[in-house]
Structure formats: C-alpha cells, structure tokens
Amino acid sequence: MATETQTKLPPAKETFHFINDPTEAINDALIGLTHLKPSLSYNREYKTVYRNDLPTFVQDHVTTIGFAGGGHEPMFGGFVGHNYLSAYVSGNVFASPTAAQIFEAIKMCQPKGGKSMGTLIVCGNYTGDILNAGLAITRAQAAGYKVHFTPVGDDVAVGRKKGGKVGRRGLSGHLMALKSACALAQRGESLERVAEVMEYVAGNVGTIGVAFDRVALPNATITDLQTLPPATIELGMGAHGEPGLQQISPIPSPEALTSQMLDLILDVSDKDRAFIPFSASSHPTADNEVVMLLNSLGSTSDEVLARFAELANAELEKRGFKVRRLTLGPLVTSLKMSGFGITIWRLPPDAGETMSRAQALELWDERVDVVAWRQ
Template identity: 90%
Template sequence: MAAETQTKAPAAKETFHFINDPADAINDALTGLTYLKPSLSYNREYKIVYRNDLPVFNESHVTTIGFAGGGHEPMFGGFVGHNYLSTYVSGNIFASPTAAQIFEAIKMCQPKGGRSMGTLVVCGNYTGDILNAGLAITRAQAAGYKVHFTPVGDDVAVGRKKGGKVGRRGLSGHLVALKSACALAQRGESLERVAEVMEYVAANVGTVGVAFDRVALPNATITDLQTLPPATIELGMGAHGEPGLQQISPIPTPEALTSQMLDLLLDVSDTDRAFIPFSKSTHPTGDDEVVMLLNSLGSTSDEVLARFAEIANAELQGRGFKVRRLTLGPLVTSLKMSGCGITVWRLPPDGGEAMERKLALELWDEQVDVVAWRQ
C-alpha cells in the first residue's frame, strides 16, 4: 500500500466549459432530456423532470422522487421513467434543491383529491439535502401527503469516527437501491414495502471512489481547475471534491489500486468502515454473491471502466465472491472529474432477509425505459 502523501498541489490551471451561461446550465441540460426522451416533461420553474404519465401512474402506484444538486448528471434525471424514478428535482450546481422545489415534486407525485399510495423520497446523505427535505416533508405531511424519506450514505472512505452523527456521504449506492425499490413500485407494491426494500438494499451497499484529478465548477465559461500534485491520485475523494482518505504517489498499478479499493469495501474486521454486513471478508458463507457497479466520475472512458471491472471481477473471484450482475458507465458524475468508483451490493443470502435473492435479481433485471441506465 502506498504511503499517504501531503504534497503541495500545483497552481490552478484553466479549463473550458462548453455552456451557454452558468446560470442556465441546469435548465439547458434538463430541457435537453425531454428531447432525448419524449416520454419526459420538465417543470422549469421548479427544476423538476417527470414522466409524462405521472398523473395516471400516481393514482395506483407508489411514486418515487430522487433529488440532488446539479453537476452529477445523469443522476437523477437520466433515471426517470418506466420501472425507475417518477420524478427528479435538481438544485443548482452542487447545491440542494430548496424545500419549496421538493414540496412541489411531492404534490405532483400524489393525485389531487384522491387516495394516494404515497411517495418515496431519496437523496444522498448531505446536510443541505436532508435539511431541505425535512422542511418539505414536514410541510407535506401536515398537508395530508403520505411520504417516506430515505437518505443514503454509502461512501466507505468515510469511517464511523470521521462520519460521527452526520454519517457517510452518498455516492452511487442510492441508484442501486432505487433500482429495486422503483421496480416494486411499478409492480404496485405498498409504500411500506417499497421503503423496506429501499432501506434494506441501501444498508447492504458500499462505494469507494478514486480521483485522478479534481473537479472544476462551471461558475464561468473559463474556470480554474485545482489539480492534484504530479503522479498522484486521491483515494476516497468526495463527489464535490471533498478530501479523500489518502493521496497516493507514485500511482499504483490498476491491479494494486483495485485490490486496495476492494479491501475498503469487503474487510469485515475493519470496525471503522465495515459497513457492508458480509459474513466474511473472504469466502463468505451464504452471502457470497454480489452486484457490482463501475461508475465514471465524469471523464473516465468506458474502456478504462471495463478494465477496472475485469480486474475487480477477478479479484472478487479470488476472494470467494461471485459477481452475478455488472453495469458500468457515467451514472453519478462530478462534472468533468477524472476518476471512477466501485459499488458493491451484497445480495441477500440463500435464506433471504428483507427479500429473497431470487427476487433481488428479478428486480435488478426488470427492463427500464430511461435515458442513462445500461442493461
């Protein structure tokens, strides 16, 4: 394992953002989604993307809302549609949507004057998102709306000591859990059951990322790009450029880096960050099957992700795990950040827990009609 370094970063350089106006970047991007997928509509005033059939769908189904700051596209706008999210609410770049925006989405998701199946609201575990959701949901429940809220923190780079009462940051684990929860909602299950599965899957998911360079905010067409020191990567950097677990120099081989990342995800003896409840770190009993997701942080190619996936699959097999499903691509990005993340979902053991393994795989395999999911 490479030693931690604190080398002083070099001076910032400039990068170019091909956008019309930073103030309109979110509206431009989300309006464009409706051209890519005509089954979607966009509420520009509240920055809400929603499926066109929402007024009919919400009469007999649980509805689902994902919300986040902009700059992480395609999350969540690219996952709105059949068998996935009902709506997405976007804030400005790296900023939570307001309580008023979230409340408006809740109202859109429940039938007017009729009996509602309820709404599941999901976001990553960030303070601003949780505060604004709390305000919106309190207001919604006081007005008679049925809502369940699940914030997801899956970043294993943030240990229990560092996370404290705030907990771990949200990365891409909520997409994995929503894949199951939204499929159940599409089947007509109750809000209680949809929420139960959402929280169960989220509790069995972990993610660790590695950044090859830092993020550049589009606060102007030409922006400063804060770079890492030469020949250095940062393990565990957050989705907004938050400090990671360690900087590593010289850059390790892909095999060594992948092994270190999987250690953080699988080591059940690490009491500070053993979040995924595997029975064992190697050759687990009954819970030896996983779903794996390789995520680009913005500018990492499919070819690089595929190589990391190949290495991770071989490494997992060597540790006694079976990768039952794999997907990769730009799913939760940080604008043009260079880097990738590995997400592992521990499938239910043979005897089942909140759901059976067979059902877990069925829900994962449900076909979706959205812009960004690769199946």
C-alpha cells in the same frame, strides 16, 4: 498636477466546460433530456423532470422522487421513467434544491382529491439535501401527504469516527437501491414495502472512489482550486472534491489499486468502515454473491471502466465472491472529474432477510425505459 491612474483588469480566465451560460446550465441539460426522451416533461420553475404518464401512474402506484444538486448528470434525470423514478428535482450545480422545489414535486406526485399510495423520496447523504428535505416533508405531512424519506450514504472512505452523527457521503449506492425499490413500485407494492426494500438494499451497499483531480465549477471563471501533485491520485475523494483517505504517489498499478479499493469495501475486520454486513471478508458462505457497478466520475471512458471491472471481478473471485450482475458507465458524475468508483451490493442469502437472492436478482433484471441505465 493631478495624474490619472488606470486600473488594469486581470486577464479573463478560461472555463473548463462547454456550456452556454452557467446560470442556465441545469435548465439547458434537463430541457435537452426531454428532447432525447419525449416520454418525459420538464417543469422549469421548479427544475423538475417527470414522467408524462404521472397523472395516471399515481393513482395505482407508489411514486418515487430522487433529488440532488446539479452537476451529477445523468443522476437522477437520466433515471426517470418506466420501472425507475417518477420524478427528479434538481438544484443548481452542487447545491440542493430548495424545500419549495421538493414540496412541489410531492404535490405533483400526490394531486389533491385524487387517489395516492404515497411517495418515496431519496437523496444522497449531504447536509443541505437533508435539511431541505426535512422542511419539505414536514410541510407535506402536515398537509396530509404520505411520504417516506431515505437519504443514502454509501461511501466507505468516510469511517464511523470521521462521519460521526452526519454519517457517510452518498455516491452511487442509491441508484442500486432505487433499482429494486422502483421495480416494486411499478408492480403496485405498498409504500411500506417499497421503503423497506430501499433501506435494506442501501444498507448492504458500499462505494469507494478514486480521482486524479478535483472538480472545477462552471462559474464563468475558474475558481482557485487545490490540485493534486503530478503523478498522484486521491483515494476516497468525494463527489464534490471533498478530501479522501489518502493521496497516493507514485500511482499504483491498476491491479494493486483495485485490490486496495476492494479491501475498503469488503474487510469486515475494519470496525471503522465495515459497513456491509458480509459474513466474511474472504470466502463468505450464504452471502458470497454480489452485484457490481463501475461508475465514471465524468471523464473516465467505458474502456477504462471495463478494464477495472475485469480486474475487480478477478479479485472478487480470488476472495471467494461471485459477481452475478455488472453495470458500468457515467451514472453519477462530478461534472468532468477524472476518476471512477466501485460500488458493491451484497446480495441477500436465499432466505432469512428482507428479500431473497432470487427476488433481488429478479428486481435487478426488470427492464427499464430511461435514458441512462444500461442493461
């Protein structure tokens, strides 16, 4: 006699995120952004946020496009607006937007038959982003559009040996560089000058992050993820949970952790990761002033960031550096990862480089009208 067997379904797993539908998470977030900032519009088909005044702005200004996978909000949607980005193109969570999306954004920024000064396109240094941007830009240039592309890799956890030809991962350094480049675009500068400053600042920026956990994706159920052991942090973890330099246990004091993080950014004797061209690791001369950014990876509070900013400022002063400007907050997140990053921008000397120190600070201080930037 045949018997009927029943297949018992495994219990449903909880999700870690307050979202309605994982497939609509990006649209929900970006549509919500336009309610928060009515000067922005959203193209749902191509997941693109843009300035409402874009049709007139493009006639006399270089346009700037930032693009990335979703899940890093407010980057870049929260930085679209006056004195910052012209448009942002989003992929799905942790996935690059397609070449078609990027190409449509270029066309939006350079309407056919109209006057255009060109477009600067910026993303973090990730393989999918680079490949899709390359396809879009090749197509755009063949069609007669004027475009300059700058991928930014600022993660000092990835040394030259490990990075190889791929290079460093992009974290929050591109926000620092875009602050200057977009201010120049707003002033009516040429694409050549805007791109020159973008690449110059990006080449003088370094970031190191640390986290207590890896990120969980909002894919309706929890994907099995490698988790860190108790009382452990990972120094140099990437924005998508990529492995870092080392796991540290027991967790060091905030003072010791801050000092170790700054060592990785400032040490010019470390040939594998001395990316920022400081004249000296301690007590430099003409380039002893910096701008510092403390970034929450998602769940680290402003109060915690402020304490680490205070510790970093004291440590920098001890090493002969002066922090001229400081900003902090959830600027480039990894959903709700528990961690933070320190980004340092080596300010130029008074003269002799692509921009002077006075010019750099003037561009940094330009007021913006966007959702996420704090001044």
